[in-house]
Amino acid sequence: MSTASGRSGLVHAEPLIIERSAPGRVGCALPPxxxxxxxxxxxxxxxxxxxxxxxxxxxxELTVVRHFTRLSVWNHGIDTGMYPLGSCTMKHNPRIxxxxxxxxxxxxxxxxxxxxxxxxxxxxxxELQGYLAEISGFACTTLQPAAGAQGELTGVKMIRAFHxxxxxxxxxVLVPDTAHGTNPAxxxxxxxxxxxxxxxxxxxxxxxxxxAAVDEDVAAIMVTNPNTLGLFEEHIREIAEIVHAxxxxxxxxxxxxxxxxxxxxxxxxxxxxxxxxxxxxxxTPHGGGGPGSGPVGASAELEPFLPLPVVKExxxxxxxxxxxxxxxxxxxxxxxxxxxxxxxxxxIREMGAAGLKRASEMAVLNxxxxxxxxxxxxxxxxxxxxxxxxxxxxxxxxxxxxxxxxVAKRLLDFGFHPPTVYFPLVVHGALMIEPTESESPETLDxxxxxxxxxxxxxxxxxxxxxxxxxxxVVGRLDEVQAAREPVLTWRQTRE
Amino acid sequence: MNIPSELKYTQEHEWVRRDESLLTIxxxxxxxxxxxxxxxxxxxxxxxxxxxxxAFGAVESVKASSEVFMPVSGKVVEINEPLLDSPEIINxxxxxxxxxxxxxxxxxxxLDSLMDAAAYERYVKEESE
Numbered sequence: 040m041s042t043a044s045g046r047s048g049l050v051h052a053e054p055l056i057i058e059r060s061a062p063g064r065v066g067c068a069l070p071p072x073x074x075x076x077x078x079x080x081x082x083x084x085x086x087x088x089x090x091x092x093x094x095x096x097x098x099x100e101l102t103v104v105r106h107f108t109r110l111s112v113w114n115h116g117i118d119t120g121m122y123p124l125g126s127c128t129m130k131h132n133p134r135i136x137x138x139x140x141x142x143x144x145x146x147x148x149x150x151x152x153x154x155x156x157x158x159x160x161x162x163x164x165x166e167l168q169g170y171l172a173e174i175s176g177f178a179c180t181t182l183q184p185a186a187g188a189q190g191e192l193t194g195v196k197m198i199r200a201f202h203x204x205x206x207x208x209x210x211x212v213l214v215p216d217t218a219h220g221t222n223p224a225x226x227x228x229x230x231x232x233x234x235x236x237x238x239x240x241x242x243x244x245x246x247x248x249x250x251a252a253v254d255e256d257v258a259a260i261m262v263t264n265p266n267t268l269g270l271f272e273e274h275i276r277e278i279a280e281i282v283h284a285x286x287x288x289x290x291x292x293x294x295x296x297x298x299x300x301x302x303x304x305x306x307x308x309x310x311x312x313x314x315x316x317x318x319x320x321x322x323t324p325h326g327g328g329g330p331g332s333g334p335v336g337a338s339a340e341l342e343p344f345l346p347l348p349v350v351k352e353x354x355x356x357x358x359x360x361x362x363x364x365x366x367x368x369x370x371x372x373x374x375x376x377x378x379x380x381x382x383x384x385x386x387i388r389e390m391g392a393a394g395l396k397r398a399s400e401m402a403v404l405n406x407x408x409x410x411x412x413x414x415x416x417x418x419x420x421x422x423x424x425x426x427x428x429x430x431x432x433x434x435x436x437x438x439x440x441x442x443x444x445x446v447a448k449r450l451l452d453f454g455f456h457p458p459t460v461y462f463p464l465v466v467h468g469a470l471m472i473e474p475t476e477s478e479s480p481e482t483l484d485x486x487x488x489x490x491x492x493x494x495x496x497x498x499x500x501x502x503x504x505x506x507x508x509x510x511x512v513v514g515r516l517d518e519v520q521a522a523r524e525p526v527l528t529w530r531q532t533r534e
Numbered sequence: 535m536n537i538p539s540e541l542k543y544t545q546e547h548e549w550v551r552r553d554e555s556l557l558t559i560x561x562x563x564x565x566x567x568x569x570x571x572x573x574x575x576x577x578x579x580x581x582x583x584x585x586x587x588x589a590f591g592a593v594e595s596v597k598a599s600s601e602v603f604m605p606v607s608g609k610v611v612e613i614n615e616p617l618l619d620s621p622e623i624i625n626x627x628x629x630x631x632x633x634x635x636x637x638x639x640x641x642x643x644x645l646d647s648l649m650d651a652a653a654y655e656r657y658v659k660e661e662s663e
Contacts, residue, residue, distance in 0.1 A: 518596045519571040519596055522574070522594075
């Protein structure tokens with residue numbers, strides 16, 4: 040057995056903590072209640088008093104410690120291994136980000152503190168607004184949205200407010216067939232009908248397709264650039280001109296900005312508004328690692344519609360501007376997820392302009408390295424130069440009766456998190472790999488060798504893939520049954 | 535792949551059967567194979583009216599969720615309720631027990647614009663290449 044990390048070792052089975060319970064066992068000595076507890080009981084109306092003790096686990100401290108420590112090692116995160124989940128960008132979260140956002144002046148700041156008492160925090164917000172504007176080429180930014188999807192909603196609401204101010208909110212939003220599912224969802228939620236536009240044979244959007252779909256009812260087009268095939272939408276300027284000529288606006292899903300920092304700016308491509316996903320591009324923790332942040336950048340035309348409040352600078356002092364009559368209003372309590380902003384700010388200051396550019400270059404290089412080494416083993420449906428991610432299909436697998444899902448499951452046995460699968464929808468059995476700039480050449484090689492080994496196994500012994508994973512704590516889960524007959528509570532498992 | 539010769543087909547992989555004045559609509563064998571195990575079906579209300587090409591419902595598998603579109607304009611007069619509890623019927627028998635809705639068409643001649651079995655077979659062949 041190989042000694043590479045994640046390929047061997049002892050994993051403890053672990054029941055639920057309630058199943059560890061033994062009657063009367065305690066982990067600590069509770070002090071007797073203070074005051075007159077008999078009187079307290081009499082003061083509570085009888086209907087609110089329970090007659091049986093709560094069904095809580097009765098366990099000693101060591102059992103609790105072991106229980107949660109064991110569960111913690113069942114997880115696979117970016118801190119335990121490579122996580123090439125395409126489109127999701129699982130990159131390293133530098134520890135200095137964590138250290139700085141915990142500084143007492145930031146962490147203990149009360150959200151109701153008057154502007155006079157939080158000048159430092161407001162300055163950080165103002166400067167980060169400026170950095171993001173500079174990196175992306177937009178005239179203004181808001182840091183309020185709580186995540187990328189809410190940033191999208193904010194952007195499209197601004198587009199709607201813009202059209203409404205001109206007398207007609209319009210009816211439709213054009214969405215390419217490679218889009219993230221959030222794009223049509225955002226359009227619908229904003230009162231627009233999402234209209235799909237097919238991408239061309241090479242995987243990018245063609246101006247003629249947009250020309251055929253655009254009319255006076257189109258409020259905007261939502262383009263992801265680079266798109267979810269990892270390809271640069273090279274006709275973006277012409278597409279923007281077509282949509283602008285019909286009075287529409289161009290929204291860019293900025294999820295993939297991490298591929299072009301310091302190289303190209305969406306604001307220079309005719310794009311009017313875009314969300315940033317701070318976890319994808321600016322190294323803040325991904326969902327589950329903490330709250331998200333999805334700032335929005337926009338052109339000067341859209342500036343009046345930014346959500347409230349906007350942080351402004353006046354003579355070296357920073358203040359919150361609420362006096363914005365055309366604003367779409369508040370979209371988040373207080374000022375957004377401030378601690379995430381501190382992390383992104385730290386990353387930008389740590390990297391500097393040259394460092395950000397280098398990060399994007401390395402992300403693109405790593406994706407193309409993986410692509411070059413796996414091409415041939417796995418089928419590449421779109422052959423244009425990849426940006427930060429590469430999408431393979433299941434074409435070479437099907438002849439062995441093996442599916443994309445089987446490859447994904449087998450990869451777990453090699454100690455890697457699988458890539459994104461079955462997305463984008465335009466690729467049959469898609470395997471979408473995004474290594475990010477964080478991984479070393481050695482790790483990339485280990486991943487490539489594992490993928491190659493799996494492709495050989497698919498030809499030689501397909502059963503190995505179909506019965507995978509074998510080395511994980513639990514084997515292959517029955518996703519179909521889980522979806523059809525979900526067992527959602529512990530009680531249900533005992534019925 | 536099963537493509538019954540008496541049915542009409544759409545590019546979005548719905549099939550249509552004409553029974554007297556009503557149309558029965560479902561998704562094709564190819565569509566259910568591509569989706570894999572179907573775990574949930576979303577239906578319209580009975581009595582709802584949809585235009586041709588409008589989404590009237592959705593089928594969800596472990597892999598993806600897909601909208602299902604109206605092959606012709608018309609009013610929904612019946613939905614196949616057993617699918618709510620047993621969506622796998624679509625996988626097992628897409629053209630008979632797995633039908634989705636019955637529709638009263640506004641204009642039965644709209645059916646003529648749909649593909650026949652031979653055209654649909656060619657279409658699927660091209661699409662899967």
